[in-house]
Amino acid sequence: MSTDQEITREIAIDVRNAVKRYGDFTALKQISLSIMDNEFFTLLGPSGCGKTTLLRMIAGFEDVTEGGIYLYGDEIENLPPHQRPVNTVFQNYALFPHMTILDNVGFGLEMRGSSKADARKRAGEMLELVQLSQFAARKPSQLSGGQQQRVALARALAPQPKVLLLDEPLSALDLKLRKAMQLELKHLQRETGITFIFVTHDQEEALTMSDRIAVMSAGELQQLGAPTDIYERPHNMFVADFIGETNLLEVSVDKIEAGRAICHLGGGHELTCNEVAGIGTGAQVHMSIRPERLFMSEQPAKGESLHGRVKENIFVGTDISTIVALDEGPDFIVRTSNSDRGNKRIFEPGTEMYINMELGAARLLVD
Amino acid sequence: MATAKTAKFDIKSYRGFKAMTLICLFVLYAPLVVVTIYSFNASNSITTWEGFSLHWYADVFIGPDSDKFKAAAFNSFVIAITAATLATSIATLAATAMVRGGKFRLRTVSFGLISLPLMVPEIVTAVATLIFFNAIGFDRGILTILLAHTAFCIPFAYLPISARMQGIEDSYEQAAMDLYANRRQAFTRILLPLMMPGIISGFILAFIVSLDDFIITNFVKGAGVETLPTAIFGSVKQGIKPNIMAISTMLLGVSVLMVTISYFVSKSDNTK
Amino acid sequence: MAAGAASGGSAVTDTYKESRTWLLMPAWLTLSILVLAPVTMMLVYSFLTKEFRGGVIWEFSLAAYDQFFFDRGLFGDEAPKVEWTYILIFWRSIWQAGAATILSLVIGFPTAYFIATRPEQSRPLWVFLITIPYWVNLLIRTVSMKFLLRDQGPFNDLLINIGLIDTPIHIINTNFAVQLGLFYSYLPFMVLPIYAAVERYNFTLSEAAADLYASKWVTLRRILLPAVKPGVIAGCILVFVPSMGSFLAPDLLGGAKNFMIGSLIEEQFKGNAGNWPFGAAASMILMTMVLIILLIYARQQARADKVEG
Numbered sequence: 001m002s003t004d005q006e007i008t009r010e011i012a013i014d015v016r017n018a019v020k021r022y023g024d025f026t027a028l029k030q031i032s033l034s035i036m037d038n039e040f041f042t043l044l045g046p047s048g049c050g051k052t053t054l055l056r057m058i059a060g061f062e063d064v065t066e067g068g069i070y071l072y073g074d075e076i077e078n079l080p081p082h083q084r085p086v087n088t089v090f091q092n093y094a095l096f097p098h099m100t101i102l103d104n105v106g107f108g109l110e111m112r113g114s115s116k117a118d119a120r121k122r123a124g125e126m127l128e129l130v131q132l133s134q135f136a137a138r139k140p141s142q143l144s145g146g147q148q149q150r151v152a153l154a155r156a157l158a159p160q161p162k163v164l165l166l167d168e169p170l171s172a173l174d175l176k177l178r179k180a181m182q183l184e185l186k187h188l189q190r191e192t193g194i195t196f197i198f199v200t201h202d203q204e205e206a207l208t209m210s211d212r213i214a215v216m217s218a219g220e221l222q223q224l225g226a227p228t229d230i231y232e233r234p235h236n237m238f239v240a241d242f243i244g245e246t247n248l249l250e251v252s253v254d255k256i257e258a259g260r261a262i263c264h265l266g267g268g269h270e271l272t273c274n275e276v277a278g279i280g281t282g283a284q285v286h287m288s289i290r291p292e293r294l295f296m297s298e299q300p301a302k303g304e305s306l307h308g309r310v311k312e313n314i315f316v317g318t319d320i321s322t323i324v325a326l327d328e329g330p331d332f333i334v335r336t337s338n339s340d341r342g343n344k345r346i347f348e349p350g351t352e353m354y355i356n357m358e359l360g361a362a363r364l365l366v367d
Numbered sequence: 368m369a370t371a372k373t374a375k376f377d378i379k380s381y382r383g384f385k386a387m388t389l390i391c392l393f394v395l396y397a398p399l400v401v402v403t404i405y406s407f408n409a410s411n412s413i414t415t416w417e418g419f420s421l422h423w424y425a426d427v428f429i430g431p432d433s434d435k436f437k438a439a440a441f442n443s444f445v446i447a448i449t450a451a452t453l454a455t456s457i458a459t460l461a462a463t464a465m466v467r468g469g470k471f472r473l474r475t476v477s478f479g480l481i482s483l484p485l486m487v488p489e490i491v492t493a494v495a496t497l498i499f500f501n502a503i504g505f506d507r508g509i510l511t512i513l514l515a516h517t518a519f520c521i522p523f524a525y526l527p528i529s530a531r532m533q534g535i536e537d538s539y540e541q542a543a544m545d546l547y548a549n550r551r552q553a554f555t556r557i558l559l560p561l562m563m564p565g566i567i568s569g570f571i572l573a574f575i576v577s578l579d580d581f582i583i584t585n586f587v588k589g590a591g592v593e594t595l596p597t598a599i600f601g602s603v604k605q606g607i608k609p610n611i612m613a614i615s616t617m618l619l620g621v622s623v624l625m626v627t628i629s630y631f632v633s634k635s636d637n638t639k
Numbered sequence: 640m641a642a643g644a645a646s647g648g649s650a651v652t653d654t655y656k657e658s659r660t661w662l663l664m665p666a667w668l669t670l671s672i673l674v675l676a677p678v679t680m681m682l683v684y685s686f687l688t689k690e691f692r693g694g695v696i697w698e699f700s701l702a703a704y705d706q707f708f709f710d711r712g713l714f715g716d717e718a719p720k721v722e723w724t725y726i727l728i729f730w731r732s733i734w735q736a737g738a739a740t741i742l743s744l745v746i747g748f749p750t751a752y753f754i755a756t757r758p759e760q761s762r763p764l765w766v767f768l769i770t771i772p773y774w775v776n777l778l779i780r781t782v783s784m785k786f787l788l789r790d791q792g793p794f795n796d797l798l799i800n801i802g803l804i805d806t807p808i809h810i811i812n813t814n815f816a817v818q819l820g821l822f823y824s825y826l827p828f829m830v831l832p833i834y835a836a837v838e839r840y841n842f843t844l845s846e847a848a849a850d851l852y853a854s855k856w857v858t859l860r861r862i863l864l865p866a867v868k869p870g871v872i873a874g875c876i877l878v879f880v881p882s883m884g885s886f887l888a889p890d891l892l893g894g895a896k897n898f899m900i901g902s903l904i905e906e907q908f909k910g911n912a913g914n915w916p917f918g919a920a921a922s923m924i925l926m927t928m929v930l931i932i933l934l935i936y937a938r939q940q941a942r943a944d945k946v947e948g
Contacts, residue, residue: 061541081544094542098560108546159546378845379756381855387749391830394746394823395772398783401793405786414791461666468659477663480670488884488929490901491681492674494922497908498684498915499677501694518673521666540654550655572774579776582886586908596778603782603891612786615779626774630767 010037010072012163012195013058018067020053020219027053029219030067035163035197036212037072040189042198044206045216046242051199054216055165058197059088071162082111087156088165092172093148095140101127101151102136108159126154129188146177153188163195170205182208203243207231215239236366240288247289247332253364255281261364263287267329269306273362286365291335293361295344296322301356308332308355310347320346324355399619406612413609423613430610432602439598443578446513446594451573454520455528458573459566461521462529463554467537484519492519493586500587507589515587516577523576524569527633531565532558564632571629575622678926685919693908695915703920725903725921729928732899735814735889736882739821740829743878746822747829748871754830755837766834773827781887784820785811788892812894820888821878828877836870837863869943876936880929900925 013035020028028050035041043051056062058069060081069077076084087108095104106123110116127133130150132143140148149169156164166185170178186209189196200206206213207227215222215230215238223235234240241248251263254270261275271287279285295301296310308326322334334355336344347353405413409420427436461481465474484492496515500507539561543553581596588597595618602611655662685703687695705711710722754765772780787794788810795807810816840863848858864871886901893899900921907918 059545080549081541082547082549086545088542088545090538090542092536092538094536094538096539096542096557107543107548111543111547111552155542155546378849378855378858379842381749381752381859384749384753387746388753391746391750391826392768395769395826398780398787398823399772399775401787402779402783405793413786457665457669460662463655464659464662467654468662469653469656471659473663477667480675481666483670483674486880486929486933487674487678487926488881488901490884490886490904491678491922491926494904494908494918495677495681496673498919499673499680502680502684514673518669521670525666537654544654550658553654575774579774579778581776581778585905596776599782600778603778607782607786611782615776615782619775619779622775623771626767626771630763634763 011035011070012037012039012072013197014070014073015054015058016068016070018054018057018069019065020050020057020062021065027219028057031216031219031221032067033214033221033224035195037195038193040186040196040198040209040211042200042206042210042213043216044200044203044213044242045222046201048218049216050219051201051216052167055088055167055197055199058163059086059165060084085159085161086163086165087159087161088167089149089152089156089169091167091169093140093152093169095148095151095155097140099139100136101132101138101140101143104140104151105155105158108155112159123154123158126158127151129157130154145173146181149173149181150184153185157188157192157194161194163197166196166198168199168201170200171202178205185209207243215242217242233363234288234365237286237288240286240363240365245291245333245335247291247294249287249289249330251285251287251364253279253281253283253285263362263364265306265326265329267326269326269329271304271306271362272359273364274360276364276366278366279364285367287362288365289332289357289362291321291333292319292337294332294334294355294357295336296324296334296347296353296355297345298353300354303356303358304362305354305356306332308353310349310351310353312349313346322346324353402612403616403619406609406616408609408612411609413607413612423609424617426610427613427617432610435593436595436598436614439593439595442509442512442592443594443596446509446516447574447577450513450516450520450577451524451570453517454573455524455566455570457517458521458524458528458569459562462525462532463558466529466532467540467558481525482522485522489582493583496583497586507587508592511587511589512584512592512594515583516580519580519583520573520576524573527568527572528562528565531562531568531633535561564635567632568629571625571632575625578618579622681919681922685916685923687916689914689916693910693913693915700916703914703916706914706917707920707924728898728903729900729924731897732883732901735817735897735899736821736879736885738814738818739825739882740875740879742818742822743826743829744871744875747826747874748833751830751833751870751874752837755834755840762838766831769830770827772823777824777887780823781820781891784816784823785891788816788819811892812896814893814897817889817893817897817899820892821882821885824885824888825878825881828881829874832870832873832877833867834870836867840866869940872936872939876932880932883929884925 011034015031015033018028018031019026031050031054043054045051053062057064057077060076060079064077068075071084071086096107099107102120102123105126106116106119109119109122114122124133124136127136130153132147132150132154135143135147140151143151149172152169170181173181182205185196198206198209207230210227212224212226213230214224217238223230223239230239231243234243237248240246249265251265251271254262254264256262256275259275260272261279263271263273265271273287300307306326306329308324308329311323311325311331314321314323318338320336320338322336324332324334326332332355336346405416406423407419407421408416409422410417427433461477465477468474496511500511505511535558539557540553543557544550548556579596581600584594585597585600588594593601595614599611599614602608684695686699686701688698688700688702690696706722707725708722709719711717711719750769754762754769757765786792789795790807790809790811795804798804799807810819844862844866845858848862849855853861884901885899886905889897889899890902890905904918904921904925907913907915907921
């Protein structure tokens with residue numbers, strides 16, 4: 001999406017300098033972020049990073065120690081959960097076990113004052129939307145995990161919330177079902193036009209589904225951006241390491257000229273990459289190179305090349321990972337897609353060769 | 368139990384433990400079974416068996432002592448139902464505060480207070496209650512029994528109810544509140560129905576405890592007022608008579624029935 | 640991150656935080672008025688002067704405690720000697736309760752272990768079988784025991800009929816009968832906590848011990864027992880404490896020779912012959928003993944919890 005569009009769009013949830021403390025422990029350290037209307041926004045991070053805490057603060061299950069939370073401009077952090085027009089899909093679904101599926105989906109509408117008949121009618125429509133009409137009279141325990149998941153979704157969407165919060169809703173499903181649900185969720189978000197805030201620790205899931213991702217660690221926001229930004233231009237070491245597989249190298253910056261930084265890898269190897277603000281000559285920093293951006297050849301190719309020797313090839317299904325030791329330098333992982341094997345060569349262990357990359361594939365990281 | 372066939376070495380099984388278990392069950396059940404059998408004895412003596420008869424059951428209902436036993440049974444059941452109802456209501460509210468009220472300073476004190484009747488020896492509770500009613504000039508009678516039973520039954524009702532509530536994730540109530548239910552609605556529409564098996568178990572246990580109580584009742588009952596246990600005790604002091612065995616068998620039947628109901632109710636898990 | 644872990648104990652159980660005072664009020668009131676106040680009143684009564692026809696005179700006196708511990712002769716003017724009568728009754732109660740506890744442990748431990756190692760579906764049924772008798776009226780159970788074990792009762796009949804003995808074994812009115820009655824009264828209290836502990840026990844530990852050449856019984860003693868010790872201790876306390884103050888078993892099965900605290904206390908409140916302050920004092924002493932045991936237990940539990948982290 002272009003920047004112009006973002007400016008004209010409304011802010012759905014605005015978190016301003018939110019802090020959460022439990023006694024001496026600070027779970028969230030001054031988080032500020034704006035989630036746009038009609039956006040599929042993901043909070044991504046390892047367990048304990050504070051993402052669920054932030055979600056529960058938006059839902060109203062956790063108090064905000066400091067700072068504020070705004071929903072379309074209205075301050076909401078002091079409202080109890082039942083007065084906030086946001087709904088949650090819980091990690092374990094929390095479907096009411098003693099009620100039928102239809103009553104579960106109609107519950108929110110009934111609580112908002114709809115008559116039982118109206119609530120049921122609307123609940124029926126929601127069940128149609130998630131293709132579970134035939135299960136309306138069943139109890140939650142009689143449904144499979146994937147079906148329960150969809151009921152939870154229908155229940156949370158039925159009262160037409162302004163924002164839908166999803167707390168790792170796919171984590172209990174098996175891999176195939178999870179992939180299918182990822183697409184379904186994405187479609188549902190487009191169709192309903194409701195802002196989704198999605199919490200997950202699965203970076204692949206986040207990259208697949210989101211318009212924008214906030215990567216969190218240790219109660220702090222590490223990077224905020226579109227999936228491609230985050231993957232291709234990780235801002236710091238945590239993000240580079242957490243998202244995808246990467247070669248992380250310790251380098252020293254030899255010199256900087258014309259927007260290029262020439263870095264020393266050890267063992268006499270040098271690499272040129274783009275300058276990054278805040279990193280000057282002489283700095284000892286980390287560098288990230290995605291393994292799929294590397295390729296091997298007998299002679300140095302155009303761009304950046306490094307000489308080394310193949311240590312081991314590992315077959316990983318769609319790809320082959322090759323571990324390469326640079327002469328007196330660090331090890332690299334090079335990833336070659338199996339479909340590319342016509343164009344790109346695989347070398348036997350022990351073979352001397354070059355690894356090559358385009359300028360810009362190597363990226364310097366802050367801290 | 369088919370271990371002998373399947374595995375030569377089973378780290379979990381020890382020789383003799385099964386036999387001990389069977390001895391244990393035998394010791395527990397033999398007296399009850401014997402009394403039940405002898406309650407159907409046709410003989411006037413409790414020593415010799417003279418064939419099957421319902422004679423002593425008839426004696427309980429129409430015999431010379433029948434009025435005494437009927438009055439005692441009436442008192443017992445009225446007190447048990449009332450005390451169990453009160454104790455269960457009090458315990459349900461208390462459990463909600465204790466399990467869903469967060470951490471608070473009086474929590475430990477409250478728990479101590481609730482379990483006090485279990486920690487103090489029953490005879491001490493009995494003595495203390497008697498002294499209390501005497502000191503405040505409260506005449507002993509059915510009402511004193513009822514009050515004492517209510518207090519004594521609270522922990523018995525509380526334990527299954529709070530255990531049940533701890534087993535119910537609070538995400539159900541959170542989901543309800545997320546879906547615009549206020550606290551009261553979340554309680555009555557979600558938590559209470561889910562807790563029902565625990566509440567029923569609690570009620571039944573409180574009911575049995577009240578129905579069976581002898582020691583406290585004996586102290587606070589006052590002259591002329593009898594419940595079944597005190598009436599039975601009074602008779603037994605003059606020697607075990609067959610009609611006592613018939614009453615005992617019936618009371619035993621009520622207890623076993625109630626406990627069985629409680630067992631199946633608590634097994635029916637409505638959160639699954 | 641799991642929702643429970645994320646909320647760190649604040650929101651998880653906070654749902655009815657605001658109303659908790661009102662929710663607890665009925666329990667507080669009922670138990671304070673009907674249990675706490677009476678126990679306090681009992682303490683007061685133990686320091687009052689006895690009224691000869693039951694009840695008390697509101698005059699401070701240490702007579703009750705003095706009578707319990709000291710003998711001052713028939714007219715109360717001799718030099719005080721230690722009065723052994725009541726101390727011996729307490730001692731007998733402790734001894735009887737201890738014997739009943741050991742009996743319960745010897746039979747209860749294997750039973751609890753056996754039940755805990757049954758297939759998971761059948762365990763509740765076994766537990767149920769063990770607990771049913773507990774819910775049958777204690778009085779009826781004790782009377783049944785007495786009936787069964789009488790000299791002319793079915794137990795002796797059976798033994799004589801199969802020719803094992805010629806004359807009935809006297810069981811009723813012996814110490815053993817009381818121990819048997821106490822064991823019978825409180826056995827489920829021994830079985831249940833041990834069962835819970837064994838059920839939680841990770842049997843891989845036993846397998847590891849066996850793998851490292853420990854025999855089965857060594858494994859039981861060195862690995863399993865230390866792991867389930869808290870359950871065993873809890874069971875022992877749960878049997879010992881009510882046994883000490885029990886009234887029915889000693890009264891119906893023990894006879895006059897095997898008097899225990901419960902009967903001593905009961906006598907003080909029966910009819911006109913009683914001595915209320917003395918009964919209150921004896922009750923106080925019993926309760927203090929019980930509370931000390933529970934306190935030691937609670938402190939050890941707290942320490943054990945701390946060690947486990």
